[in-house]
Structure formats: C-alpha cells, structure tokens
Amino acid sequence: MKKSLLALAALGAFAGVAHAQSSVTLYGIIDQGINLVTNVKTATGSAHLYNMSSGVMQGSRWGLRGAEDLGGGLKAVFVLENGFDLGTGAIGLGGLLFGRQAYVGLSSSQFGAVTLGRQYDSVVDYIGPLIAADQWSGYIGAKPGDVDNFNNAFRTNNAIKFTSVNYAGLQFGGMYSLGGQAGNFTENQTWSLGGSYNNGPLSLAAGYLNARTPSNAGGLMGNNTTTTTPGKIGAGTPVYSGFLSxxxxxxxxxxxxxxxxxxxxxxxxxxxxxRNLGANGATNFERGTNATFNNAEVNFKYQFTPALLGGLAFDYVDRGSVTKANGTSTGTAKYFQYQIGTDYFLSKRTDVYVIGIYQHATGTDSTGNAAVAAINNLTASSGPNQFTARVGIRHKF
Structure with missing residues (x-):
C-alpha cells in the first residue's frame, strides 16, 4: 500500500510538471453601447440615427492563447481569436470563425517569435497603440476610412511574421504575406516592417505597409470577409473607394x-x-496615376485618477488632386476631425465610457463628388458635416 501511494504521488508530481510546461488561456472582450449619428445619408435625403452597436472601443471577441515550453527558452505558441456582434450574436468579420487572428509558431526568449497565419501588420503592431482610437476613442476615432490602417481595418491572410524580443525598450518586426497566385508571385502579396522604442515617458514608433492588388478578393482589403466581392471593406467609404483599382x-x-x-x-x-490607378480594374482616372493622402493627428490624454481618464484629439486628412481620364483634375479633399472622450473604470476588468466625434469635409472625394463627412465605419453623411456620440460599457475576461 505504501509503495502504491508513493507511486501515485510521483505520478501526480509528474502531471503537475507536464501541466506547468503547457498552458491554454481563454480570454475575451465584450463591448456594447448606444449611439447617435447625425446626417446619415438615406434614399430620400438624410436623418439622425439612434442605434446599438458592438465593439467600438475594442472589438468584441473571445480567443484561445496557448504556449508549450519546449526547453532552452523555446516555446510553441498559438492564438485563435473570434470576433462577434454582441447585439445580434452574429460572427463578425464576414463570418470568419477566427477572423481577428489565427496563427501558430515558435517563440524564443533570446530572439523573438516567428508565426504563421492570419495576423496584424507592423503598422498596427507598433504605431497603433499610440493613436487616440486605440487608447480611448475607439474605431470611430480613427482617421476617415482608417485610411492608414493604424486602427487595424485590414488583417493579413497567409502571413509569415517575425517579432523581436524587447531590447532595452527597442522592439522591431516584419511580416510577409504570400499572394498564392500561380504564375504571378506579387499578386495579392502584402509586406510590412516596423519598430518601436519605449523609454520612461517617451514612446516612438514607425511602420511601413505595402499591399499589391489590395482590392482583390485575396488582397489586403478583400480578404477580411468570406465574400468574393473585391474591395468589400474599402468600398464602403467615399474617402478612397474610387481608388480601389x-x-x-x-x-x-x-x-x-x-x-x-x-x-x-x-x-x-x-x-x-x-499607386498606379487602373492597373487592377476600371478607373475614372488617368491610368498609372497615384492618389496620395497626407494625414496627421495630435492627441492628449489626462489621467485624472487611477480610475478616470479623459482625452482630446484632432485629425487632419489631406488628399492631393488626381488626374481624371479626360486630363482634368479632381481637385483636393480635406477632412477635419475633432474628438473628445472619457473612460471610467469600475474595476480592473469593467469600464464605462463616453465618446464624441465631429467631422467636417471639403473638396472632391474619390468618387468625383463633393466630399462628405465619413466617420470611420459609419454610414457617410449626406453633407460635409457629421457628429456621433456613444455611451458604452466594456468588460474583459
């Protein structure tokens, strides 16, 4: 009996060691709120919209994160992350089961991680955390149409990604996505590079993103849903929907x-x-021309107490003129966006927040029409001005 008890104790200890070497974590975010949106374009003109929506401050999600210790500072890692709409219970991102992230790879405590799957690009990884939208104003606070993808409007399929360890505040990485097209190595390919430096009160970041044939069903802007309609995401905003060729x-x-x-x-x-309009579809512009946006944001955040913060931000988007097919110019387009928000934490995992966004547009948009206000991920305005306000609650687990 004593030998049996000793054997059982040894087996239990063994199991404990094995369990400690491998772990799987269930996590998630639930974000829901009530919105007011003014001047929403309708079939007969415009109207105010009052609605409920999910995942504005952060996308509602649940996920599984796992790691297995392989020894010598090496681990096998994976993430499977689902996005959903709390108001309807529907799967988000066009019905993709793990549409937010899905990858597997190896992580070294000495060098960094190499992962394969559906992942974020380097612009999102390094610059994203420093913008107002990622901190306190949600996706409605991103630049119109999230034109620079700082707020992660687009995810990348079939990506090979490297992320370095943190070297005294310096971290860097890169990503390459295989286009998967026989006979055309560059079609649908996406690649990016980026890095950040954090030292005490100072945080700096830089990033580069290049996506070929972005509006294809397998391209950067077309691979975020299960539909085969090219440019599903970008087609929704007049800010750049006319440039998807x-x-x-x-x-x-x-x-x-x-x-x-x-x-x-x-x-x-x-x-x-x-770049190179008309090379990937029909265009109303002179083939081979470029449409260029210069965008800037200044933001401010104040931590009144450990539980209460407030924020202000201003975004400016300036698109230069583009030559039309008949040789004339479209003129420019400019978007001015003002943001205010506050966030109060009821606990470490639950907070309530209020966000207000006002946007004004001038000039001619990508469709050749008078530019209208187009707050990110909302139905565009019928005119140059639009305001939205949101009261929401977020819970993390």
Whole structure:
C-alpha cells in the first residue's frame, strides 16, 4: 500500500510538471453601447440615427492563447481569436470563425517569435497603440476610412511574421504575406516592417505597409470577409473607394507619445498612396496615376485618477488632386476631425465610457463628388458635416 501511494504521488508530481510546461488561456472582450449619428445619408435625403452597436472601443471577441515550453527558452505558441456582434450574436468579420487572428509558431526568449497565419501588420503592431482610437476613442476615432490602417481595418491572410524580443525598450518586426497566385508571385502579396522604442515617458514608433492588388478578393482589403466581392471593406467609404483599382496600397507612418505626470501628448503622421490607378480594374482616372493622402493627428490624454481618464484629439486628412481620364483634375479633399472622450473604470476588468466625434469635409472625394463627412465605419453623411456620440460599457475576461 505504501509503495502504491508513493507511486501515485510521483505520478501526480509528474502531471503537475507536464501541466506547468503547457498552458491554454481563454480570454475575451465584450463591448456594447448606444449611439447617435447625425446626417446619415438615406434614399430620400438624410436623418439622425439612434442605434446599438458592438465593439467600438475594442472589438468584441473571445480567443484561445496557448504556449508549450519546449526547453532552452523555446516555446510553441498559438492564438485563435473570434470576433462577434454582441447585439445580434452574429460572427463578425464576414463570418470568419477566427477572423481577428489565427496563427501558430515558435517563440524564443533570446530572439523573438516567428508565426504563421492570419495576423496584424507592423503598422498596427507598433504605431497603433499610440493613436487616440486605440487608447480611448475607439474605431470611430480613427482617421476617415482608417485610411492608414493604424486602427487595424485590414488583417493579413497567409502571413509569415517575425517579432523581436524587447531590447532595452527597442522592439522591431516584419511580416510577409504570400499572394498564392500561380504564375504571378506579387499578386495579392502584402509586406510590412516596423519598430518601436519605449523609454520612461517617451514612446516612438514607425511602420511601413505595402499591399499589391489590395482590392482583390485575396488582397489586403478583400480578404477580411468570406465574400468574393473585391474591395468589400474599402468600398464602403467615399474617402478612397474610387481608388480601389490601384495596383498598390502603401502606408508610411511615424508616431510619438510623451508623458508628463498624469498628462500624455501624442503625435502621429502617415503618408498613404493608392499607386498606379487602373492597373487592377476600371478607373475614372488617368491610368498609372497615384492618389496620395497626407494625414496627421495630435492627441492628449489626462489621467485624472487611477480610475478616470479623459482625452482630446484632432485629425487632419489631406488628399492631393488626381488626374481624371479626360486630363482634368479632381481637385483636393480635406477632412477635419475633432474628438473628445472619457473612460471610467469600475474595476480592473469593467469600464464605462463616453465618446464624441465631429467631422467636417471639403473638396472632391474619390468618387468625383463633393466630399462628405465619413466617420470611420459609419454610414457617410449626406453633407460635409457629421457628429456621433456613444455611451458604452466594456468588460474583459
């Protein structure tokens, strides 16, 4: 009997060691709120919209994150992350089961991680955390149409990604997505590079993103749903829907934040271009021309108490003129966006928040019409002005 008890105890200890070497974590975010949106374009004109929506501050999700210790500082890692709409119970991202993220790979404590699957690009990884939308204003606070993808409007399929370890505040990485087209190595391919540096109150980041044939069903803007309709995401915003015939979508971005006590000041800039219009579909513009956006944001956050923060931000988007097929010019388009928000944490995992966004547009948009206000991920306005307000609650588990 004593030998049997000893054997059982040894087996239990063994099981404990095995369990400690491998782990799987269930996690998630539930975000729901009530919205007011003014000047929503309708079939007969415009009207105010009152509605409920999910995942504005952060996308509602549940996920599984796992790691297995392989020894010598090496681990096998994976993430499977689902997005959903809390109001209807529907799966988000076009019905993809793990549409937010899905990858597997190896992680080294000495060098970093190499992962394969559906993942975020380097612009999202390094610049994203420094913008107002990722901190306190949600996706409605991103630049119109999230034109620079800082707020992660687009995810990348079939991606090979490297993320370094943190070297005294410095971290960097890169991603390459295989287009998967026989006979055309560059079609639908996406690649990006980026890095960040964090040292005390100072945070800096830079990133580059290049996507070929972005509006294809397998391209960056078309691979975020299960539909085969090209440009499903980008087609919804007049800010750049007229430029989806481009052969290349390119983003160059930088950002920086500095904290003084309870206050944090931030700046970010991006240069976005839809290059070689008409090379990937019909276009109303002169073939081979580029449509270029220069975008900037200044943001401010103040931590009134450990539980209460407030924020202000201003975004400016400036698109240069584009030559039409008949040789004339479209003129420019400009978007001015003002943001305010506050977030109160009831606990470490639950908070309530209020966000207000006002946008004004001038000039001519990508469709050749008078530019209208187009707050990110909302139905565009019928005119140059639009305001939205949201009261929401978020819970993390």
């Amino acid at each position: 481009a052969n290349t979508y390119q983003v160059i971005g930088v950002a920086g934040n500095y904290t003084f006590g309870a206050a944090t000041f931030g700046l970010n800039y991006s240069n976005v271009s839809f």
